[in-house]
Amino acid sequence: MSESKKQKLLNVDTSDGTDSANSKLKDEFRFSEDPSLEKIREIQAVFCRERNWDQFHTPRNVLLALVGEVGELAEIFQWKGEVDVGLPDFSQEERDHVGQEMSDILIYLVRLADRCRIDLPSAVLQKIEHNAQKYPVNKAYGNNKKYTAYAAEDAGKALPNGDQ
Numbered sequence: 001m002s003e004s005k006k007q008k009l010l011n012v013d014t015s016d017g018t019d020s021a022n023s024k025l026k027d028e029f030r031f032s033e034d035p036s037l038e039k040i041r042e043i044q045a046v047f048c049r050e051r052n053w054d055q056f057h058t059p060r061n062v063l064l065a066l067v068g069e070v071g072e073l074a075e076i077f078q079w080k081g082e083v084d085v086g087l088p089d090f091s092q093e094e095r096d097h098v099g100q101e102m103s104d105i106l107i108y109l110v111r112l113a114d115r116c117r118i119d120l121p122s123a124v125l126q127k128i129e130h131n132a133q134k135y136p137v138n139k140a141y142g143n144n145k146k147y148t149a150y151a152a153e154d155a156g157k158a159l160p161n162g163d164q
């Protein structure tokens with residue numbers, strides 16, 4: 001990815017198009033600044049090294065542990081039906097549990113990337129750029145079609161002789 005594309009993604013405009021200095025997106029929920037993914041990678045690497053766990057953390061083993069944690073998160077939501085944004089009907093204990101299982105997932109994902117030697121933050125930016133190409137705003141705005149539907153629609157618009 002070019003440096004200019006990277007900077008454009010990192011300097012994403014969070015305004016909502018209004019003239020408000022504090023736009024809606026900026027006022028919405030956001031994460032803490034720290035720790036970065038690299039800091040999480042580093043903390044977990046030290047945690048594992050201190051326990052002599054590197055020998056167990058092959059990519060496959062870490063992947064299976066990650067999948068198990070996804071199951072633990074899903075179990076909290078199981079049988080609840082649809083859940084509103086912000087989890088307003090969850091108890092504080094359930095919210096804490098959700099955060100713990102999400103953390104298990106993130107820790108294992110970062111550990112997996114480390115053990116696979118995948119630069120996860122860089123890969124994320126590349127994937128977002130790729131998704132932006134697959135889902136251009138003018139075609140994806142307000143609909144949930146898979147990107148392959150756009151190609152089918154475009155093909156349908158093409159004239160029989162191939163001219164567009």
Ligand SMILES: [Mg+2]
Binds near residue numbers: 072104
């Ligand atoms: Mg867990």
